[in-house]
Amino acid sequence: MTVSPLAPAQFPDLPAVAGVEAAIGRAGFYKHERPDLLLLRFPEGARAAGVFTTNAVGSAPTDQCQHALAAGNGAVRGLLVNAGCANAFTGPPGDAACQRSLLAAARKLDADPALMLAASTGVIGVVLDDAKIAAALPAMQLAPIQWRAAAEAIMTTDTFAKAAGATCVIGDAAVSIAGIAKGSGMIAPNMATMLAFVFTDAALPASVLKASLSEANEDSFNAITVDGDRSTNDCVLLVATAQTPTPAIGAADDPRLAAFRDALKRVLANLAIQIVRDGEGATKFVAVRVDGAVSDKSAKTIARTICESPLVKTAIAGEDANWGRIVAALGRADEPIVRARIAVRFGALWAAKNGMVAPEYDEAAMSAYMKRAELDIGVTVGDGPGSALMYTCDLTKRYVEINGDYRS
Amino acid sequence: MTVSPLAPAQFPDLPAVAGVEAAIGRAGFYKHERPDLLLLRFPEGARAAGVFTTNAVGSAPTDQCQHALAAGNGAVRGLLVNAGCANAFTGPPGDAACQRSLLAAARKLDADPALMLAASTGVIGVVLDDAKIAAALPAMQLAPIQWRAAAEAIMTTDTFAKAAGATCVIGDAAVSIAGIAKGSGMIAPNMATMLAFVFTDAALPASVLKASLSEANEDSFNAITVDGDRSTNDCVLLVATAQTPTPAIGAADDPRLAAFRDALKRVLANLAIQIVRDGEGATKFVAVRVDGAVSDKSAKTIARTICESPLVKTAIAGEDANWGRIVAALGRADEPIVRARIAVRFGALWAAKNGMVAPEYDEAAMSAYMKRAELDIGVTVGDGPGSALMYTCDLTKRYVEINGDYRS
Numbered sequence: 001m002t003v004s005p006l007a008p009a010q011f012p013d014l015p016a017v018a019g020v021e022a023a024i025g026r027a028g029f030y031k032h033e034r035p036d037l038l039l040l041r042f043p044e045g046a047r048a049a050g051v052f053t054t055n056a057v058g059s060a061p062t063d064q065c066q067h068a069l070a071a072g073n074g075a076v077r078g079l080l081v082n083a084g085c086a087n088a089f090t091g092p093p094g095d096a097a098c099q100r101s102l103l104a105a106a107r108k109l110d111a112d113p114a115l116m117l118a119a120s121t122g123v124i125g126v127v128l129d130d131a132k133i134a135a136a137l138p139a140m141q142l143a144p145i146q147w148r149a150a151a152e153a154i155m156t157t158d159t160f161a162k163a164a165g166a167t168c169v170i171g172d173a174a175v176s177i178a179g180i181a182k183g184s185g186m187i188a189p190n191m192a193t194m195l196a197f198v199f200t201d202a203a204l205p206a207s208v209l210k211a212s213l214s215e216a217n218e219d220s221f222n223a224i225t226v227d228g229d230r231s232t233n234d235c236v237l238l239v240a241t242a243q244t245p246t247p248a249i250g251a252a253d254d255p256r257l258a259a260f261r262d263a264l265k266r267v268l269a270n271l272a273i274q275i276v277r278d279g280e281g282a283t284k285f286v287a288v289r290v291d292g293a294v295s296d297k298s299a300k301t302i303a304r305t306i307c308e309s310p311l312v313k314t315a316i317a318g319e320d321a322n323w324g325r326i327v328a329a330l331g332r333a334d335e336p337i338v339r340a341r342i343a344v345r346f347g348a349l350w351a352a353k354n355g356m357v358a359p360e361y362d363e364a365a366m367s368a369y370m371k372r373a374e375l376d377i378g379v380t381v382g383d384g385p386g387s388a389l390m391y392t393c394d395l396t397k398r399y400v401e402i403n404g405d406y407r408s
Numbered sequence: 409m410t411v412s413p414l415a416p417a418q419f420p421d422l423p424a425v426a427g428v429e430a431a432i433g434r435a436g437f438y439k440h441e442r443p444d445l446l447l448l449r450f451p452e453g454a455r456a457a458g459v460f461t462t463n464a465v466g467s468a469p470t471d472q473c474q475h476a477l478a479a480g481n482g483a484v485r486g487l488l489v490n491a492g493c494a495n496a497f498t499g500p501p502g503d504a505a506c507q508r509s510l511l512a513a514a515r516k517l518d519a520d521p522a523l524m525l526a527a528s529t530g531v532i533g534v535v536l537d538d539a540k541i542a543a544a545l546p547a548m549q550l551a552p553i554q555w556r557a558a559a560e561a562i563m564t565t566d567t568f569a570k571a572a573g574a575t576c577v578i579g580d581a582a583v584s585i586a587g588i589a590k591g592s593g594m595i596a597p598n599m600a601t602m603l604a605f606v607f608t609d610a611a612l613p614a615s616v617l618k619a620s621l622s623e624a625n626e627d628s629f630n631a632i633t634v635d636g637d638r639s640t641n642d643c644v645l646l647v648a649t650a651q652t653p654t655p656a657i658g659a660a661d662d663p664r665l666a667a668f669r670d671a672l673k674r675v676l677a678n679l680a681i682q683i684v685r686d687g688e689g690a691t692k693f694v695a696v697r698v699d700g701a702v703s704d705k706s707a708k709t710i711a712r713t714i715c716e717s718p719l720v721k722t723a724i725a726g727e728d729a730n731w732g733r734i735v736a737a738l739g740r741a742d743e744p745i746v747r748a749r750i751a752v753r754f755g756a757l758w759a760a761k762n763g764m765v766a767p768e769y770d771e772a773a774m775s776a777y778m779k780r781a782e783l784d785i786g787v788t789v790g791d792g793p794g795s796a797l798m799y800t801c802d803l804t805k806r807y808v809e810i811n812g813d814y815r816s
Contacts (some may be wrong), residue, residue, distance in 0.1 A: 047592030057747060089735050091748065091764040125765050173682030188619030227718040229733070230740040261682040310635040310718070310803070311811055318812030324532030325637070327497050331465030339465060340499065356499040357533050395718070396812070397805040403719055404804070 006285050006373060006393070007160045014147045015176035017199040019241030023140035024153045026238035027083025027132040029122060035153040038081040042146070045203070045242040048076040048117065049210035051217050053234035060098040060128070061118035062235055068117055074206020076239060077111035078118055079197065080133070081119045082150035083156050083182075087128040088120075088232035090329045094127050101130040107363040108137050119195050119235050121156055121182065145199075156193060157402070158184050158278050164270035168263035169319055171256045173249035175302050177204040177263050181271040183279040184226070194221065196236045202244035202260065211252035212261050220268035221298075224391045226279040227399070228308040237265070276391045281398030284316050286375045286391065290330075293386030294311040297404030298335045300388040302381055305333035305385075313395030316375065321366035323351035330381055335391045338382035345378040346370070412592075413783060414685035414693050416569045422555045422573035423584035425607040426627035427451045427649030431548035435540040437530060443489045443561040445544055446489040448553070449517045451609070453650040456525065457618035459625050461642035468506040468536070469526035476525055482614020484647060485607065488541070489527045491564050491590075495536040496640035502535050509538040516545050525644050527603050529564055529590065535739045546641025553607075559588040562603060565810070566686050567590050576671035578662035579655035579664045583610040585671050585676070588680040592634070592686040600716075602629065604644040604679050611650035612657055612669065616800040619660035620669050621646040621681055628676035631708075634687040635706035635807075636716040644676070686800045689806030692724050694783045694799065696729030698738075701794030706743045710789055711798035713741035721803035724783065729774035731759035738789055753786040754778070 025037040042048075050069060052062045069076075080102060087094045098118050106113035120128065151161035165178035179198030204212075213236065221236055249257050277285055289308050295297035306312055309329040315322035323344045330337065340355040346369050350358040367377075433445040450456075458477055460470045462682030477484075488510060495502045506526050514521035528536065559569035573586035612620075629644055640791065657665050685693055696714050701707035714720055717737040723730035731752045738745065748763040754777050758766040777783075 054742070055736065055739040056742075056745050057735055057750070089732065089750070089760070089763065089765075091762070093764070124736060125760065229717055229719045229736060232736050232739055247813055265509055310807070311637045314808050314811035317808065320812070324497065327465055328463065328640050329531060330639060331463035334462070334464075337464050342465070342497070352497070352533065354499070355497065356501070357497075395808060397808045398721050400716070400725065400803060400805045400808055401724035404728070 003159045004282060005083045006282055008274065011148050011161060012163055012165065013165050014163055015207050016179040017176045017178050017241065018201045018243035019046065020145045020199050021142045022150050023144035024149055025136040025140040025143045027082060027136040029082060029132065036083045037133065037140070038150055038153040039140055040079040041142055042077055042239055042241055043243065046076050046204045046239060047074040047204065047209060047242070048237055048239045049074060049206055049213050050235060050237045053231055054395040055230050055232045056358050057089055057232045059086055059120065059233045060090055060094040061087055062145060062233055062323055063095065064098050065117045065235065067081050067282065068114065072115055074209065077115040078105060078109045078169060079117045079119065079237065080105040081195070082133065083154055085126055085128050086120050086122045086124050086233050088124045090125065090127045097128040097130045099194040099364060101128060101133045104130070104134040104137055108130045117237065121154070121195055121233055124232060145216060146178060154180065154182045156182065157280065158182050160278060162274040162278070163269055164267045166263040166267050168259040170202055170260050173244055173246045175200055175244050175246060175260065177267050177272055179267055181275060183275040184280050192232045194231060194275060196240045198267060200240050201244040202240050202246045203244065204240045204246070207237050208249055208252050208257065209240055212257070212264055215261065216265040216268040219265065220272040223389060224272045224276050225304060226276065226393060271342065273391055276393050279393035280402045281396040282393030283396055284373060284394040285394060286316060286376055286377060287389060287390050288377045289387070290381060291387045292337045292341060292382040292384055293379040294382070294384040295386040296388055299386040300390065301335050302330050302333040303388045305329050305392040306379065307390050307392035310395055313392070317394035317396045321346055321351065321370050326377065327352065328357065330379060336382070341380060341382050343380040347376050409781065411567045412686045412690060414690055416682065419556050419569060420571055420573065422586040423575050424570055425584045425586050426609045426651035427454065428553045428607050429550045430553035430558050431550045432557055433544040433548040435490060435544045437490060437540065445541065446558055446561040447513055447548055448487040448602065449550055450485055450647055450649055454484050454634065454647055455482040455612065455614045455617060455650070456647045457482060457614055457621050458643060458645045459621055461639055462638045463638050465497055465640045467494055467528065467641045468498055468502040468526045469495055470641055471503065472506050472526045473643065476522065476557065476745040480523055483523050484525060484645070485523040485805055486513060486517045487525045487564050487645065488513040489603070490541065491562055492530040493534055493536050494528050494530045494532050494641050496532045498533065498535045505538045507535060509541045512542040512545055525645065529562070529603055529641055532640060551578045555586060555588060562588065562590045564590065566590050566687065568686060570679055570682040570686070572675045574671040574675050576667040578610055578657065578668050581652055581654040583608055583652050583654060583668065587673050587679055588682060589673050591683040592688050602639060602642045602683060604629065606646045606675060608648050608653045609652040610648050611652065612648045612654070616649055616657055616660050616665065617646050620665070620672055622636065623669065624673040624676040627673065628680040630682045631797060632684050633712060633715050634684065634801060645684070681799055684801050687801035688810045689804040690801030691804055692781060692783055694724060694785060694801060695797060697786045697795070697797050698789060698793045700749060700788040700790040700792055700801040702744045703794040704791040704796055707794040707796035708798065709739040710738050710745050711796045713737050714787065715798050715800035718803055725802035725804045727775070727778040729754055729759065729778050733784065733789060735760065738787060744790070749788060749790050751788040755784050
């Protein structure tokens, strides 16, 4: 497995987040030797919030998290993550296996099993073999989390470990945010899933965590697409360990929380962009900005249609400034547009303006621009106030190879 | 260009349709020597109906057809088709060029220019050079249509010429239906479009043609997808030459029209399936049937999501019976499903039943089935009355090659 050409130069320096302990192990869901288990312990008083896949099939672990967070009002003491088996589309036996694995993990943490969360990624349709987890737990050693080792333990087809962090203030208190993520196809070769776990030492109620996470999610994990195949197991969790005394914040719109919300957005956006940079077979990182739509929601639908068009993505792979395909894609988004106002640019080079080819269109300059590894595409679709920014990668023969040759 | 491995064994025998004259020519929209112009003449009294792309960007020729058919209540005397230039996203200059080309064609046919229709396929964003058409028209010879030559004249990246026909009765009158089509990607390499032109010698009013065409279109051209990239220029026309005396039919639900409507459906379905069989890079022809949805519309949305999932399509290319990806795709269609009722079969082999892997799941039998060139996938999503059948092809490295390496 070679590292993606779009990977960051190095693993980032992250701030410490007091109150997050981790243990790494190997249950053996993979044939080859590699960690596939991550167990986290949080202190008394920790609170969590999550956003989960909208895939209607879902999975045992995403169901479990949603039930536990609702029942416990966000209280959390532990998180068990496994790679290699998604435990999705496994019916009641899958739910029972998830519960048994959490019971074993809670025992090790000396925590209330009702306050445990689960996350899984891997093959769909196979019931989790929780006996393998129970067998692996005794040898696992809890210690303050090491970000790189934790990020590596949750990888499936990822070619590099993903993490991001930030520091900020809430009132006068300095707080840290750090997180890890995995994902390289929305569903990788028969493996599921985008997972992200973000931690802060702040003391914040679950409702505030939930509002802050949902807001930050919209412009990060909800603004990326590799192949449009939303997984059954997608899950983003935000855990506040309450180890740093912070002012009592009752609502996310408290002005004292503004810096925290901004920092959280940066961390989530950074993680989301790393997932695109590890897109299966990707050779180009592409930002698509849509302006002039009737609403931000409409702009996002148009941006998504462009980002998921196989013809746009293959043209980018071929370094072809094929703006006609972008125009055709925006036209099939089934959103209101003003034909005579459509404009398309690559970087600062205009391909189309006012519903036609741009007068200054310069094929040679365009072709030179397309050779870059990072592309910025701007599209105007009308005179409305709506705009959106979405990130994607190109569609290469290597993507087809990774996903078509998986079992053979 | 090698012929698709999924192509029919031979060009079909088609019935003659009295009153359709054709002339083939070369305007020179391609660098290489090949016909790129098709001019058709219809007799006085001919009537037409069309269905057109829902792409909001559209094109000069699809606009022109819709205006002309509405203004003339379906009366038609001629049709001018060019390949090599879509005349889409070309603003007022594109509209004017389309009008000038039809004026020249009407003069040659000695027909009212208001009763001419236009269809174009090719590069998006380039204004039609109508002078090339005017220069080519004088040498073009009108004669009763020859189906193969006509079908070849409208090809772009198609690897074989597409046609289908049928005979039926309207009351006591024997009538013929025959049609030609082109398309291989919804948008081929920077080229646009699925075009189909179907002719009958029956005498039917435009309103009846329109209703019959819309009905037949739903289960044919609206039930296929190669890459989901609906073109700016998609157009299906049905022309009745009125050369065979048929009973006066005032409405499409007249029982005497039932056999005609069935025959029309067969012809359109046949043409649509040929387009999938010529899908760019395709090595597998795939029928996806969805049952148990809350409505037919919902079933179609789910079928389309499965058919357009890159992960499903690459798995099929890799001959991998990866039913987990089908389950994941149906879950992200944002349609109501009943998790515990989900079932998936390949041919007669069950992969999943009742929301879990099927007890009789047989990996070896599945793998053997996937080696076939024609696959039948059935999906149950609940207990509702809705069902849909959709056709697609696999996603191969060759697709990426065709669409990524186009300009280089």
